[in-house]
Structure formats: structure tokens, C-alpha cells
Amino acid sequence: MASSPTRAPAATAREAVLSLRGITKSFGAVAALTGVDLDVSAGEVVAVVGDNGAGKSTLVKILSGVHAPDGGTITFESRQVSIASPAAAHQLGIATVFQDLALCENLNVIENLFLGQELRALRLDDVAMEVRSWELLRQLSAKIPTVRIPVASLSGGQRQTVAIARSLLGDPKVIVLDEPTAALGVAQTTEVLNLVERLREQGHGVIMISHNMADVKAVADRVAVLRLGRNNGFFDAATVSAEDLIAAITGAHDNVVARRATRTAPSTSSSTGKAAQP
Amino acid sequence: MTDVHTPPAAPPTGTPASDLQDERLRRPSGPGGFLSLLLDRVRGGDLGLLPVVAGLFVIAVVLQVLNPIFLSSTNLVNLLIECVPVGVIALGIVCVLLVGEIDLSVGSVSGLASSAVAILFVNRGLPVLVAIVAAVAVGGIVGWVYAQMFNRFGVPSFVITLAGLLAFLGLQLKVLGAAGSVNLPFDSALVRFAQLAFLPAWLTYVLVAAAACALFASGYAHARKRRSAGLSSRSVSLLLARSAALLAGLGFAAWYLNRARGVGWMFVLFVALVLMLHYALSRTKWGKSVYAVGGNAEAARRAGINVRLVYTSVFMLCSSLAAIGGVLAAARLAAANQSSGAGDVNLNAIAAAVIGGTSLFGGRGTAFAALLGILVIQSISSGLTLLNLDSSYRFIVTGVVLLLAVTLDSVARRSRKSSGRA
Ligand SMILES: Nc1ncnc2c1ncn2[C@@H]1O[C@H](COP(=O)(O)OP(=O)(O)O)[C@@H](O)[C@H]1O
Ligand SMILES: [Mg+2]
Numbered sequence: 001m002a003s004s005p006t007r008a009p010a011a012t013a014r015e016a017v018l019s020l021r022g023i024t025k026s027f028g029a030v031a032a033l034t035g036v037d038l039d040v041s042a043g044e045v046v047a048v049v050g051d052n053g054a055g056k057s058t059l060v061k062i063l064s065g066v067h068a069p070d071g072g073t074i075t076f077e078s079r080q081v082s083i084a085s086p087a088a089a090h091q092l093g094i095a096t097v098f099q100d101l102a103l104c105e106n107l108n109v110i111e112n113l114f115l116g117q118e119l120r121a122l123r124l125d126d127v128a129m130e131v132r133s134w135e136l137l138r139q140l141s142a143k144i145p146t147v148r149i150p151v152a153s154l155s156g157g158q159r160q161t162v163a164i165a166r167s168l169l170g171d172p173k174v175i176v177l178d179e180p181t182a183a184l185g186v187a188q189t190t191e192v193l194n195l196v197e198r199l200r201e202q203g204h205g206v207i208m209i210s211h212n213m214a215d216v217k218a219v220a221d222r223v224a225v226l227r228l229g230r231n232n233g234f235f236d237a238a239t240v241s242a243e244d245l246i247a248a249i250t251g252a253h254d255n256v257v258a259r260r261a262t263r264t265a266p267s268t269s270s271s272t273g274k275a276a277q278p
Numbered sequence: 279m280t281d282v283h284t285p286p287a288a289p290p291t292g293t294p295a296s297d298l299q300d301e302r303l304r305r306p307s308g309p310g311g312f313l314s315l316l317l318d319r320v321r322g323g324d325l326g327l328l329p330v331v332a333g334l335f336v337i338a339v340v341l342q343v344l345n346p347i348f349l350s351s352t353n354l355v356n357l358l359i360e361c362v363p364v365g366v367i368a369l370g371i372v373c374v375l376l377v378g379e380i381d382l383s384v385g386s387v388s389g390l391a392s393s394a395v396a397i398l399f400v401n402r403g404l405p406v407l408v409a410i411v412a413a414v415a416v417g418g419i420v421g422w423v424y425a426q427m428f429n430r431f432g433v434p435s436f437v438i439t440l441a442g443l444l445a446f447l448g449l450q451l452k453v454l455g456a457a458g459s460v461n462l463p464f465d466s467a468l469v470r471f472a473q474l475a476f477l478p479a480w481l482t483y484v485l486v487a488a489a490a491c492a493l494f495a496s497g498y499a500h501a502r503k504r505r506s507a508g509l510s511s512r513s514v515s516l517l518l519a520r521s522a523a524l525l526a527g528l529g530f531a532a533w534y535l536n537r538a539r540g541v542g543w544m545f546v547l548f549v550a551l552v553l554m555l556h557y558a559l560s561r562t563k564w565g566k567s568v569y570a571v572g573g574n575a576e577a578a579r580r581a582g583i584n585v586r587l588v589y590t591s592v593f594m595l596c597s598s599l600a601a602i603g604g605v606l607a608a609a610r611l612a613a614a615n616q617s618s619g620a621g622d623v624n625l626n627a628i629a630a631a632v633i634g635g636t637s638l639f640g641g642r643g644t645a646f647a648a649l650l651g652i653l654v655i656q657s658i659s660s661g662l663t664l665l666n667l668d669s670s671y672r673f674i675v676t677g678v679v680l681l682l683a684v685t686l687d688s689v690a691r692r693s694r695k696s697s698g699r700a
Pocket of ligand 1: 027031032051052055056
């Protein structure tokens with residue numbers, strides 16, 4: 001069923017925890033984002049999809065305080081805020097899992113989980129940190145044998161789990177995941193999608209960046225499409241068809257992938273470009 | 279001494295501690311299992327302090343065979359004290375290497391501090407303590423300037439500090455003036471501290487006993503805390519064995535050194551600095567951020583760590599320790615002159631840190647690297663001097679040992695990569 005894109009960035013029923021209006025960001029001559037709107041409310045998974053270079057990662061970095069936006073407003077829990085640094089994002093309650101995970105491979109799991117937020121600065125409370133680490137990992141049903149090994153010796157899925165567990169420390173309101181499944185195999189992808197499901201159940205607002213249609217249809221409530229740095233429609237994930245999403249992503253209603261998607265599986269199995277992300 | 283980890287007593291028997299529940303986890307049992315875990319780690323490239331301890335042992339045996347005076351009490355007493363100035367400088371090098379940077383100017387900065395303390399104390403007549411504080415402050419300022427250049431303009435640290443090497447050597451020559459050297463009076467507290475101050479024998483034994491007790495007490499408290507939190511913990515017998523080993527080892531060393539003049543206060547100062555830095559690196563938030571910046575600076579930044587502040591603290595710490603090393607060198611020599619901090623001081627300090635197992639690639643190493651590394655270098659130096667070989671041989675042997683250490687570091691890094699511990 002082809003559903004028409006809505007104008008409104010928010011689902012009407014609940015009030016948004018985090019809303020962006022007219023976010024703009026340029027890198028020199030490249031306008032990475034132009035007038036982007038986005039809303040997420042508690043217990044909701046919003047997928048942000050778009051082609052390579054659409055500006056998804058730039059949006060993530062603005063939310064996490066890595067880049068400052070050139071224009072636009074960010075409203076968090078009905079207050080207008082500015083996110084000046086990663087620490088400021090964390091204090092607000094916005095946690096981010098970056099595409100490259102941003103883990104320190106020479107540190108062990110506990111040290112990575114508590115990096116920058118260690119308990120007792122002058123005499124580290126390693127027992128409390130280890131206990132809390134196990135709690136977090138079990139809460140996510142993570143399959144990590146021991147927390148005292150360097151992150152370098154974990155598999156891709158395990159690292160993703162550590163990165164997600166880290167974002168849960170300090171009980172954030174909003175969790176931003178940048179391409180959480182891009183580098184993973186089938187089983188590990190399922191694992192991570194289950195994690196996202198669990199985050200929603202626990203009442204977190206989740207923004208999940210993806211360019212995999214199957215993942216989006218599997219966990220998202222709403223889908224926001226970015227194209228060349230601009231909003232290109234908001235969709236209800238339950239009703240939107242893959243071909244409409246692809247059309248919005250590529251900007252063309254009539255192309256080979258869209259036609260093929262219509263012919264074969266209308267709901268789940270298609271995805272756009274497979275090229276590795278930078 | 280059987281189990282490395284015992285499950286807590288409280289939960290029903292058969293349930294492993296909450297950190298040992300994964301079925302894939304191999305549980306070492308008995309010394310054999312412990313040994314096989316250790317072998318695994320070494321094969322995976324996680325070498326720690328093992329190579330330098332082994333190297334020190336080999337060097338000691340070889341030199342003792344070549345000249346039986348080498349391991350005599352008298353020689354070891356001197357060797358330990360000679361270690362201190364460059365060892366203190368090497369402590370600072372460990373810190374900059376941990377964040378993946380380098381300071382090539384520690385020799386010059388130590389020479390400048392030597393000259394500063396001598397001139398302020400002797401020529402200007404300031405109280406010795408004021409002169410020392412001023413000299414160390416000069417070091418701190420130097421480090422602060424380096425950090426500004428590094429943070430603001432992104433100049434690579436080896437270039438900044440190479441410039442510093444030249445500039446501060448020049449400044450040292452300038453402040454020393456035409457005479458080129460200043461002698462410190464032999465009866466000054468500073469010189470007496472470095473040359474004549476030894477611990478009374480009873481105090482060495484008291485300190486050794488205190489160290490063993492402290493090790494046991496902290497280990498026991500930690501184990502109890504872990505047990506009550508439902509985590510695995512070291513058994514009391516293992517803790518006792520560890521403390522007993524420390525007591526026996528240090529006790530024997532103290533007794534052996536006390537047959538000659540004993541343990542110098544200057545060496546005690548060095549060990550105290552090593553322990554303090556070890557604590558700061560392993561048990562504080564600052565220490566974790568140092569390792570994080572060395573491992574992945576961008577990740578550290580995104581985790582909310584003030585990365586620039588970490589670089590600033592580390593450069594300042596390194597230059598300050600270099601200055602302390604310079605003050606101690608001047609005290610030891612009872613003079614500061616144009617060759618203070620020159621020659622092989624720079625390279626020996628860096629070599630000590632690397633030989634001790636600090637990785638040149640950042641993020642790996644401990645404060646003990648400086649202590650063990652400088653012991654290796656000073657042993658070579660002392661042993662070859664006893665054999666009446668001049669400094670040409672010393673340079674060659676130290677160079678070869680350094681190359682071995684760096685090769686080991688690189689090979690270990692590669693096997694960490696291939697076994698997924700990079
Ligand atoms: N740090 C940067 N400097 C310059 N250009 C950048 C930077 N980050 C992203 N860009 C540009 O912004 C655009 C959007 O990039 P990005 O947000 O990474 O896209 P996506 O994650 O959707 O693939 C691209 O054209 C990219 O080249
Ligand atoms: Mg991206």
C-alpha cells in the first residue's frame with residue numbers, strides 16, 4: 001500500500017522529547033544539511049534514511065555535540081537548547097552510538113563503558129563500575145563473556161553492543177544510533193535490532209540512522225527521509241511501502257529499483273545502496 | 279595459592295560469580311591453568327612487564343659472570359642511586375608516550391633546571407627550596423608552552439620538542455654565562471640528600487614490612503568488596519602468598535644493600551614518584567583519560583573527555599619531571615655545567631621508557647616501565663664501566679637493547695592485531 005508522505009515531522013499523538021527545526025550545516029561550499037526538521041518522542045523509534053552523503057551522519061554529529069549547527073533550533077523537553085560539546089549532549093540526556101562506534105580498543109569493556117563518566121574521579125570505584133557494567137550488558141541480553149578484556153578482542157556485534165550499552169549509562173532520554181547494522185552479519189544484525197526494540201520498550205526515544213529498508217521496516221515507528229541534505233517526507237513505518245521509501249530517497253518515482261521492488265516483495269526485503277559508509 | 283579466582287561464598291554453591299557465568303569463559307584452576315592463561319596472553323602480544331624483567335635477569339647474570347663485582351652490595355647501592363635522575367625523567371616520557379606523543383627536549387629541560395637551581399641557590403643566594411621550586415616551575419611552564427603549540431596549532435610534538443631541545447640548550451648556556459659551570463656547596467642540604475643520605479637499616483625493614491602489609495590489606499579489602507558485590511575475587515591464600523613474596527623479595531634486597539651503605543633517600547624518592555604515578559594512571563579518572571587519548575583521541579573527545587586538557591597536563595608533567603631529574607642530577611654531581619642534561623640523557627630517558635615496555639604507538643605502558651627500563655640501562659652502563667670499556671661500547675650496547683625493545687613492541691603490536699587485541 002502506498003502511503004503518502006506527511007508534512008509534519010512529528011507523530012501527532014505524543015509530545016516530542018526532542019525536536020529539530022530548520023537545522024542547517026555547511027562544510028565550506030558543501031551544504032550538508034538545509035532546513036532539516038525532525039521529532040522523536042519517548043518510546044518511539046524514528047528511522048532516518050537517505051542515500052550516501054544525504055547528511056545523516058552530519059545530523060547525528062549535531063545531535064551529539066560534535067558539530068555545531070549553522071542555523072535552526074533544537075528543543076529538548078520543551079526547552080530550546082544548544083548542544084555545544086559531547087559532554088553537553090550527555091548532560092541533556094542525548095546519547096549517541098557513532099557509526100564508527102568510537103571505542104578505545106586498548107581499554108577493556110568496563111573502561112569503555114564508563115569512559116568520561118568514571119565513578120569517583122580520584123579513587124576509581126572499579127567494583128561498582130563492574131557491577132553496573134554487568135547490569136547494563138544483561139539488560140541488553142548481551143553475549144559478552146568477560147568485561148575485563150580489551151575491546152579489540154570483541155567481535156563486531158559485541159562491540160556494537162558495548163557501544164549501545166555505553167549510551168545507556170546515565171539513563172538518557174534520547175538515543176541516537178548511526179548505522180548500527182551497517183558493518184554486521186545477519187545474526188548480529190538481528191541481535192542489534194532486538195536491542196533497539198528493547199530500548200523502545202524501556203521508554204527511550206530512539207533515532208536510528210539507516211540505509212537498510214529491511215531494518216527500518218523491522219523496528220521503526222516512523223521514517224524520515226533525507227535527500228541531499230533536505231527533508232524529503234515523513235512516513236508511517238507500518239504502512240509505507242519499500243518502493244515509496246526508495247522513491248523518496250532517490251527522488252525518482254520511476255526507477256529500476258523501485259519497479260523491481262514493486263514486482264517482488266512489496267514490504268520487506270529491499271534495500272538501497274550497499275556501498276560502505278565513510 | 280591454588281585458585282586465582284574463587285566464587286563468592288554467599289550464593290548457592292555451583293553458581294559461579296556473576297562475572298564468570300559465561301560458559302565460554304575458561305576458568306583457570308591451579309597454578310597450571312594460571313600459567314596457560316599467561317602463555318595465551320603472551321602469545322596474543324599482551325607482554326606487559328615480562329620482557330623487561332626477563333631482560334634484566336639476563337643482563338644481571340651475564341655481567342656478573344663477566345665481572346663478579348657487578349652484583350656486589352656496594353656496586354648495587356651506587357647503581358640504584360645513579361638510576362634516579364634519568365629515571366625520574368623517564369617517568370615523564372612514559373606519560374607522553376601513553377598519549378601517543380613524544381618529548382625530545384627532556385635532556386635540555388633537565389639541563390636548564392640544573393643550571394637554574396645552581397644559579398638561584400649559589401649565585402643569587404636564594405633558599406634551596408625556593409630555588410628547587412623555581413627550577414621545577416620553569417619545567418612546568420615549558421610543558422605548558424609545548425601544549426599550547428600542540429593544541430592550538432597542531433604542530434607535531436616531535437617538531438615542537440626538537441625546537442625546544444635546541445632553544446633550551448641555548449638558554450642553559452646563556453644563563454651559565456662565560457664561566458660555564460656553577461658548583462653547589464658540598465654541605466648544602468641538596469647535595470647531602472643526593473650523595474650522603476641513606477636510610478638507617480631498621481627503617482628499610484620497617485618500610486619493607488609496611489609495603490607488604492599495605493599490599494595485603496588493600497588486596498584483602500578489594501577482594502571482600504568484590505565478594506560482597508557478587509563478583510569473583512582473589513582468594514586469601516593467593517593474597518597472602520603475594521604479600522609474602524613481596525616481603526621476602528624486598529626484605530632480601532634491603533638486607534643485601536644494607537651490607538654496604540644501604541638504600542639512598544634519593545632512590546626512595548624515585549620509587550615514591552613511580553608509585554604515585556602508577557596510582558594516578560591506574561586508579562584515577564585522569565589516568566583513564568590518558569590511556570583513552572593514547573588509544574583513540576577522537577573517541578575520547580566524543581566521550582566528553584577534555585582531550586586538550588589531557589595533552590596539557592601530560593606535557594606539563596613530563597617537563598616538570600624532567601626538571602626534577604635535572605635538579606637531582608645537579609645535586610648528585612654537586613654542580614651544574616654546560617654538559618648538564620647533554621649527551622645521552624635525552625636518549626637514555628626515552629630508551630628507558632621504551633625498554634620498560636611503554637609502547638611507542640600510544641595507550642600502553644605503566645609507570646613501572648620507567649623504573650625497570652632505567653635499571654636495564656644503568657646496569658649495562660655500570661657493568662661495562664666495571665669491565666673498563668669506555669662509553670663507545672656503552673652506546674653500542676644500549677642502542678642494541680633499545681632496538682630489541684622497539685622490535686619487541688612492534689612485533690607484539692602485530693600479534694595483538696592478528697589475535698584481535700590491537
Ligand atoms: N567534516 C566534514 N568536512 C567536510 N565535509 C563533510 C564533513 N562531514 C560530512 N561532509 C559532507 O557532508 C555531506 C553529508 O555527509 P554525511 O552526513 O556523512 O552523509 P551520510 O552519513 O548521510 O552518508 C557529504 O557531502 C560529505 O562529504
Ligand atoms: Mg554516515
